[in-house]
Amino acid sequence: MEGFTVEIFYSVALLIVAAIIANILYTIFPRIPLTFYQIGCGFLLTLLPLFRNYSLYPEFFMVGIIAPLMFNDGRTIDTGQMANAFAKIMSMAVYLAILTTIVIGTMAHAVMAVIPLALCLALAAIVTPTDSLALSSITENVTLPKAVSGALGALGGESLFNDASGIVVLSLALSAYQTGDFSFSQGLLSFIVNFFGGLLVGLIVGSLFVSLQSFLVGKSMDTASVIVPFSLMIPFAIYLISEELGCSGILAVVAGGLIYGINQSRLKLMATNVRLVTNATWGILSNLLNGIVFVLLGVTLPTVIVAIIPLSSTLILELSGLALLIYLTMGVVRFAWAKLNLVKIHGDRPSTFKEAFLIAVGGVHGTITLAMALSLPVTLAGHAFPYRDQLIFVATVVILLSLIIPAIVLPRMLPAKQVPNQDSFNHHRSKMVDYSIARIKELPTTTLADHNYVIDMLTSQKKSKRADKKAVRDLMAQTHDIEIQATTEVLSNDTSPNSLVTNCPAESPCTRLLGGAFGNASNL
Known part of the structure; x- marks a missing residue:
């Protein structure tokens, strides 16, 4: 048992190191999206004996990766923008997601009838969620049209809610497969209980944690050593409580994150440095977890391929073709949804062909899709879970296609983003500092020592933050x-x-x- 624990520790440590190396490479060569570096580093890890036929516990992905990521998404989303774009979010995150799941699940079962319909619906639920972070990494060097940018800007809200709904549908599909019986009315009732029950539990438990944090702040216990661990504990507690009550833990975490974010956006008595440390900690944790997931993609893909090849000499090609068909079908559905003006990016005026195409290509899949695929159970009733490797492989190829095609197409369709000139930036920063110093000198109520201290601090901002290494x-x-x-x-x-x-x-x-x-x- 001790050796097993040490092996897990070493493997997780190496996953973290690989994610860090990918970040370093991205800072040196930023033209290639970060996700490709992470996948490449994961692939290199398979050269080590420790990562041959490697897999983590599927349960770990839900509570250890998806829960904190979804909580952070809810915590950081702009609730004002989400309220303004609520109609677009509902259109793409609920109606479009449900339609896509039904179309993809039915089509996949028709193409590969050997895979049961319930598992095809599970696959559709896995590949439907979009990833706003992965899309941002691809579009950061191009300029999107304003209307398309507004529609895809709502993608943060879209990905937040269709991730959650996709996870609920996945759970229901797996439950239907395990029982061997699926009733539409019973499935709809279970969906409603999981969906709205999870939201209700998240709102209640999240409010309790927010009230407890406000109590700690009111008692002057708002130090970083208290608040930061407290905030990190919240998503795990909400998830476990909701699951114990028979509701969706992920939706509860989303609702709890929204409540926490709304509370943080208000003017509270929490010290500014504690806010900064909390936000920085969550940012680092979120980036690290996203990186680990894509590193695991690079680790898992060779293992899955090795497991599939002995089954049939042509199975890899068949599954790759299915993945390509799924990706193209999702693109067609998104294109038609935008072209028929069901997302209303211009109000009542229909979208142009180019705008609809950009929205279709903007359906990038990433962290949540992969984490959901890897969360598929390894065993079922004491036997190996059927078609697990095949489903993971198809989901992986869909992710890769959704990353590679936009990375190739968008830079050729859209103008490059204008990079600010460093000299111009330094000039305007110097002007801002000079203006601030002039205003401080006009203040009559502060002492000369305070004047000089603040002026010295401001003057230091005029200096370059990075020295010329050659000089x-x-x-x-x-x-x-x-x-x-x-x-x-x-x-x-x-x-x-x-x-x-x-x-x-x-x-x-x-x-x-x-x-x-x-x-x-x-x-x-």
Whole structure:
């Protein structure tokens, strides 16, 4: 047992290291989307014996990855923008998602009748959710049309709710497969109980945690060591409580995140530094979990392929064809939905062909889709879960297609985003600092010491945040040469320090360095 625990520790640590390396590579070569670096690092991990035929517990993905990610999405979403775009969100996250699930599930079962309809619906529920973060990483270097940007801007709300609804549908589909009996009325009732029950539990439990946090703040216990761990605990507690009550833990986490975010957006007595630390911690955790999921994609894909190849020599091609058909079908459904003006990006005016096409291509799939696929149970009633590897493979190919095709198509259809000029940025920042300093000097109520302290802090903002490494190296090399030259002349010729300064060319580094150093020494 001890060796098993150590093995899990090492594997998770290596997954984190791989995610960090992917982030480093992305900062060096940002033209390639981050997700491809993460997948590549995961693929390289399979070269290690530890990651051959590697898999984590499926239950871990729901509570350990999906729950905190969904909570953070709910916590950070702009509720004002979500309210304004509520009609678009409902159109794409509920109506379009339900239609897509039915169409994809039915089509997949028709193409591969060997896979039961319940599992085809489970596959459809897995591949339907969109990923706003993955889309942002692809479109960050291009300029989207305003109308399309507004529609896809609502994608944060769309992905938040269709992720949750997709997880509920997945749970119902798996339940129908396990029991072998599916009743539409019973399924609808279960969906309503899971959906609205989860939201209700999340609202109630989330409000209790928010009230408890407000109590801690009111008692001056709002230190980072208290509030940050407290906020990290909330999604896990909400998820487990809701699941114990027989409701959707994911929807409860979404509702709890929304309540927490609304409370955070109000003016409270919590210290500013605690807010900053909390937001930074959640940002790091969210990015790390997203990275780990895509690293796991790179780790899992070779394992799944190795498991599928012995079943049939052509099965890989058949499943790849099914994945391509699913991706194209989802694109056609999204295109028709936008072209028929069911999303109303222009109000009553229909969308143009280009706008509808961009919305179709913008249906990028990512973290939640993969996490849902990997959350499929390994065993069922003591036997291996049927078609698990096949479903994971199809979902993986759909994810890759949804990442690769927009990365190729969008830069060719849209103009590149204008990158701010660094000199212009520094100029305007300097102007802002000068204006702030001038206004501070006009304040009559503060002491001179306070004036000077704030002015010094503002003046430091005018300096470049990143030194020119080449210039620093050149300056250090010149300094080293001058030091050797000066020391040699002092030892060999008994030259005074002042004569060394006078022999250096005017305004040279020698004059500035030696003059300052020996000038200070002569005052001792």
